[in-house]
Amino acid sequence: MKMVKNQEYEIEILDIDKSGGGIGRVDNMAVFIPNAVTEDIVNTKIIKLAKNYAIGKLINIVKPSQYRIEGKCNSADKCGGCSVQHIDYDFQLKYKQKQVKDCLERIGKIQNVNVQPTVGMDNPLHYRNKAQYPIRKVGDKCHIGFYALKTHNVVNINQCLIDDVRNAQIINIVRNFLESKNISIYNEETHKGLIRHLVIRTSRKEILVCLVINGKTIPYIEDLIQNLKKVSDIVGIVLNHNKEKGNVILSEKNTIAYGRDYITETICGLKFKISLLSFFQVNIIQTEALYSIVKDLADLKGTENVLDAYCGIGTIALCLADKAKKVVGVEIVKQAVINAKENAKINSIDNVQFVLGKAEDLLLDEKYDLIVLDPPRKGCDLEFLNKITNNAPPKIIYVSCDPATLARDVKFISEKGYKVNSVQPVDMFPYTSHVETVVLMSK
Numbered sequence: 001m002k003m004v005k006n007q008e009y010e011i012e013i014l015d016i017d018k019s020g021g022g023i024g025r026v027d028n029m030a031v032f033i034p035n036a037v038t039e040d041i042v043n044t045k046i047i048k049l050a051k052n053y054a055i056g057k058l059i060n061i062v063k064p065s066q067y068r069i070e071g072k073c074n075s076a077d078k079c080g081g082c083s084v085q086h087i088d089y090d091f092q093l094k095y096k097q098k099q100v101k102d103c104l105e106r107i108g109k110i111q112n113v114n115v116q117p118t119v120g121m122d123n124p125l126h127y128r129n130k131a132q133y134p135i136r137k138v139g140d141k142c143h144i145g146f147y148a149l150k151t152h153n154v155v156n157i158n159q160c161l162i163d164d165v166r167n168a169q170i171i172n173i174v175r176n177f178l179e180s181k182n183i184s185i186y187n188e189e190t191h192k193g194l195i196r197h198l199v200i201r202t203s204r205k206e207i208l209v210c211l212v213i214n215g216k217t218i219p220y221i222e223d224l225i226q227n228l229k230k231v232s233d234i235v236g237i238v239l240n241h242n243k244e245k246g247n248v249i250l251s252e253k254n255t256i257a258y259g260r261d262y263i264t265e266t267i268c269g270l271k272f273k274i275s276l277l278s279f280f281q282v283n284i285i286q287t288e289a290l291y292s293i294v295k296d297l298a299d300l301k302g303t304e305n306v307l308d309a310y311c312g313i314g315t316i317a318l319c320l321a322d323k324a325k326k327v328v329g330v331e332i333v334k335q336a337v338i339n340a341k342e343n344a345k346i347n348s349i350d351n352v353q354f355v356l357g358k359a360e361d362l363l364l365d366e367k368y369d370l371i372v373l374d375p376p377r378k379g380c381d382l383e384f385l386n387k388i389t390n391n392a393p394p395k396i397i398y399v400s401c402d403p404a405t406l407a408r409d410v411k412f413i414s415e416k417g418y419k420v421n422s423v424q425p426v427d428m429f430p431y432t433s434h435v436e437t438v439v440l441m442s443k
């Protein structure tokens with residue numbers, strides 16, 4: 001049977017793809033079907049037919065899989081953020097474990113790799129501590145929410161199921177303020193208008209609210225501040241001044257409208273200062289789980305020199321410091337390095353040093369016993385991996401939020417004589433297709 005575009009087919013789902021959609025087969029050709037799950041039988045309309053694969057739209061479910069659950073979010077079909085919210089949570093964890101294993105075997109060429117079961121959450125909702133909501137004017141209404149899948153139309157939301165539960169009240173206050181005072185809203189096409197994004201950063205006890213604006217200030221800002229101050233955990237309101245065209249949300253220019261421009265959080269018994277522009281893991285409960293895995297795998301005795309490459313605000317470096325002789329952290333974002341140095345001081349830790357710059361530019365002129373790598377999604381620079389493996393630390397711990405680039409880099413490191421000792425996925429991003437992984441390699 002030759003597949004035909006726009007025709008409907010009944011398809012059994014055999015697996016899940018890397019973005020969380022189902023994979024079935026027609027005439028031996030893979031068909032990718034968003035919102036389907038392994039063991040579903042679905043009617044699918046073929047909406048794209050390429051040479052080696054097809055994309056199908058789920059028309060209706062003929063027989064639901066045992067792993068299918070009722071989606072909890074009303075905006076899920078429009079927003080596309082939680083692409084596995086139709087999948088039972090235990091099966092989400094298994095799917096992520098399999099994703100990591102598949103990547104390490106297929107891309108990393110590591111055969112029969114033992115990947116541990118994914119560390120999940122007891123309550124996997126409302127975990128996100130950073131949200132960036134675009135704002136649009138639609139008639140006389142203000143839409144605050146998320147971009148609809150593959151567009152820049154804003155899906156107006158009241159409450160997101162994975163964002164901090166306190167955000168809903170803030171969104172409501174900001175929307176009412178903007179509508180009642182008729183504040184001008186930014187238009188991407190004309191590059192005119194004032195208010196661009198609402199950014200909220202939270203810790204367990206504190207909230208930082210930021211309005212990204214195409215200008216100097218907001219009319220009637222005192223009214224907004226008075227209304228937001230009623231939300232008890234807000235410690236700061238910041239204006240971020242972004243006059244550039246394009247998709248970059250935050251500029252480097254902030255002014256404080258109220259309180260301060262950072263929040264604090266306690267992780268593994270240490271206190272951390274987190275500024276608006278610094279990277280911080282999005283899920284505090286899983287971050288503590290992740291760092292304790294790193295600490296266990298590091299198994300430091302107090303004599304080791306450690307390098308924490310891509311160190312952010314110094315969290316991993318500082319969590320390892322009490323068991324190391326010395327830890328060096330390197331990070332490209334200036335504000336994060338400032339936070340890292342402050343965090344060392346706040347916690348009275350003096351055997352750490354933080355360097356501002358690109359990891360790949362580090363000289364590596366001293367010998368390390370452990371190198372921790374926690375790069376962004378694109379993974380490590382090849383030149384840097386070369387330098388690391390030439391430094392030949394007995395242990396490398398790689399923390400990654402992208403199994404594909406992790407596998408590519410693990411392949412490189414293993415070709416330099418390192419063995420993969422342990423692979424531990426952690427569910428940092430429940431209800432999405434993303435997964436965090438810790439890999440220990442040694443020689």
Ligand SMILES: C[S@@+](CC[C@H](N)C(=O)[O-])C[C@H]1O[C@@H](n2cnc3c(N)ncnc32)[C@H](O)[C@@H]1O
Binds near residue numbers: 316
């Ligand atoms: C995934 S985060 C990890 C941060 C930290 N380890 C943590 O757990 O919070 C990656 C960090 O690498 C930084 N970064 C990106 N490219 C870099 C580079 N070439 N050299 C050094 N740091 C870089 C980012 O600013 C970010 O803070």
